[in-house]
Amino acid sequence: MIDQPRTGIGELPFASMGDLGLDKKRVTQCALSRICGVCAQSLDRPVAFVGSGEELERNAFHFPPTHRACAEHALEHWAPSWSASLGHPSQPESWVMVTTSGFEFVRQNADAADRRPVFSPNSILEEKRTPALRST
Amino acid sequence: MAIADVKEYTHLSPEEVEELGRELDQIRADIEESRNSDDAAYINRMITIQRRLATAGRITLFASKWKPAFFAGAAMLGVAKILENMEIGHNVMHGQWDWMNDPEIHSSTWDWDTAQPAEQWKHSHNYVHHQFTNVLGHDNDIGYGILRMAREQKWNVFNLGQPIYNALLASLFQWGVALHDLDIESIRKMEKDPEVMKKQLKQIGVKVRRQVGKDYIFFPLLTGPAAIQTAKANALANLTRNLWSYMIIFCGHFPDGALHFSEEEIEDETRAEWYLRQMLGSANFTGSRTLHIMSGNLGYQIEHHLFPDLPSNRYEEISNRVRPLCEKYGVPYTTGPLHRQYGQALRTIMKLSLPNKFTKPARHDSADSVEVPRGRKKDSERPTRRTETGTWTSRASA
Numbered sequence: 091m092i093d094q095p096r097t098g099i100g101e102l103p104f105a106s107m108g109d110l111g112l113d114k115k116r117v118t119q120c121a122l123s124r125i126c127g128v129c130a131q132s133l134d135r136p137v138a139f140v141g142s143g144e145e146l147e148r149n150a151f152h153f154p155p156t157h158r159a160c161a162e163h164a165l166e167h168w169a170p171s172w173s174a175s176l177g178h179p180s181q182p183e184s185w186v187m188v189t190t191s192g193f194e195f196v197r198q199n200a201d202a203a204d205r206r207p208v209f210s211p212n213s214i215l216e217e218k219r220t221p222a223l224r225s226t
Numbered sequence: 227m228a229i230a231d232v233k234e235y236t237h238l239s240p241e242e243v244e245e246l247g248r249e250l251d252q253i254r255a256d257i258e259e260s261r262n263s264d265d266a267a268y269i270n271r272m273i274t275i276q277r278r279l280a281t282a283g284r285i286t287l288f289a290s291k292w293k294p295a296f297f298a299g300a301a302m303l304g305v306a307k308i309l310e311n312m313e314i315g316h317n318v319m320h321g322q323w324d325w326m327n328d329p330e331i332h333s334s335t336w337d338w339d340t341a342q343p344a345e346q347w348k349h350s351h352n353y354v355h356h357q358f359t360n361v362l363g364h365d366n367d368i369g370y371g372i373l374r375m376a377r378e379q380k381w382n383v384f385n386l387g388q389p390i391y392n393a394l395l396a397s398l399f400q401w402g403v404a405l406h407d408l409d410i411e412s413i414r415k416m417e418k419d420p421e422v423m424k425k426q427l428k429q430i431g432v433k434v435r436r437q438v439g440k441d442y443i444f445f446p447l448l449t450g451p452a453a454i455q456t457a458k459a460n461a462l463a464n465l466t467r468n469l470w471s472y473m474i475i476f477c478g479h480f481p482d483g484a485l486h487f488s489e490e491e492i493e494d495e496t497r498a499e500w501y502l503r504q505m506l507g508s509a510n511f512t513g514s515r516t517l518h519i520m521s522g523n524l525g526y527q528i529e530h531h532l533f534p535d536l537p538s539n540r541y542e543e544i545s546n547r548v549r550p551l552c553e554k555y556g557v558p559y560t561t562g563p564l565h566r567q568y569g570q571a572l573r574t575i576m577k578l579s580l581p582n583k584f585t586k587p588a589r590h591d592s593a594d595s596v597e598v599p600r601g602r603k604k605d606s607e608r609p610t611r612r613t614e615t616g617t618w619t620s621r622a623s624a
Binding site for chain 1: 240244247248251258319321324325326327328329332333334335344345348349352353356357425495496497498499500535
């Protein structure tokens with residue numbers, strides 16, 4: 091996306107291709123333009139990240155930064171039943187939301203099994219963990 | 227010609243490229259781990275100096291009917307604007323200081339003393355320019371949509387006026403940058419999303435009103451009988467900042483040695499390949515510590531493009547490690563004195579005002595036969611997958 095995006099929360103997060111996972115170009119755009127991965131508007135402070143417990147342990151999130159309210163929206167609307175839209179092909183054991191002031195955007199090396207870029211929060215302010223609600 | 231065919235690169239095996247990437251990763255990790263209160267003190271000190279200079283300049287202009295006060299006030303204000311735009315605003319909006327958790331010095335809250343809205347700058351600069359650095363058809367910083375800066379860009383008779391457009395762009399740089407993210411070419415081709423354009427025009431309108439109101443109405447009126455002189459001094463300060471920031475920015479990617487890239491799929495490039503493209507597409511300049519601060523540390527353009535979100539005060543330290551790495555791997559590290567770097571950029575502007583047949587390429591491998599249309603490519607025009615390492619191609623600047 092070379093032009094600026096339209097903004098607002100839609101059927102899907104801005105950075106997502108639904109069942110196909112995350113849109114890598116938009117993930118990069120969110121990282122560098124510092125816009126929200128859910129609504130595509132400029133980020134506020136603090137920045138929120140949504141992901142799995144494992145991502146928190148590794149301090150490496152795949153879904154781009156979001157507003158806090160957008161992160162809560164994502165956890166409520168997409169995480170329980172459509173984890174792929176948040177970059178998780180299968181439901182993780184738990185979902186987390188962390189808020190941070192800053193983050194590092196890390197592109198992957200050639201030998202990485204997963205070539206998707208990741209985000210490493212560098213000044214975490216808050217962690218909120220919720221068990222995944224598995225859809226039946 | 228693939229990047230794998232560029233002579234600056236061909237001697238490196240894929241393993242060596244990855245090894246270079248790992249060494250650059252280590253530099254990044256070291257700086258991230260060592261960010262500390264000294265760095266925070268640096269940016270706070272810069273902001274304090276900038277605000278004191280701006281205040282002193284504004285106060286001095288109360289006496290601007292007296293010529294020495296006019297020039298002293300304009301000079302202080304000009305330096306304050308340069309500091310604010312280059313060393314503070316540009317770098318804060320890259321997120322270089324977000325780690326401090328300071329509510330004011332943060333990429334999401336800072337708005338700078340120039341006409342372009344911060345949100346549009348973060349799109350056109352942080353994303354488009356830094357992600358597609360020197361990629362023709364993507365990076366609108368190549369000539370700012372006005373100047374022909376690469377032989378691959380199609381020449382037309384309009385280009386004969388480049389020396390004049392260049393002078394205008396330099397003098398009115400603030401306003402050129404304000405319109406930069408609108409992408410005038412896509413508006414002309416009726417390809418611009420009207421909703422996005424409306425939002426952007428509204429943002430620009432608000433910002434322009436604020437800038438004009440501040441520099442040409444509010445502060446001049448505050449100085450009462452000296453209002454007209456104050457407005458003139460403010461215009462002089464803005465002109466100084468415009469000329470300076472234009473020159474620094476043009477030294478970053480247009481001196482001889484900085485390469486242009488003419489096709490890509492860069493979304494899938496590895497970190498090491500991305501590092502290499504940034505190094506080959508950027509150019510540094512040498513100078514004193516003061517010169518580097520006044521240029522937002524963009525004299526370390528190579529280091530800035532490698533690590534755009536690391537604190538600018540650490541670029542000198544980083545360059546002391548990057549340059550030996552370039553020597554070790556035989557990768558060019560383009561640098562030189564400011565006057566030489568700008569002279570080369572200016573020569574390119576003059577040279578490319580003429581059709582290619584009247585000028586000689588700077589490099590033997592620069593092809594004149596490939597022409598890249600003007601304007602940014604749309605998302606739908608970009609390839610979706612890179613099929614092999616190094617599918618982008620590279621050309622010389624001029």
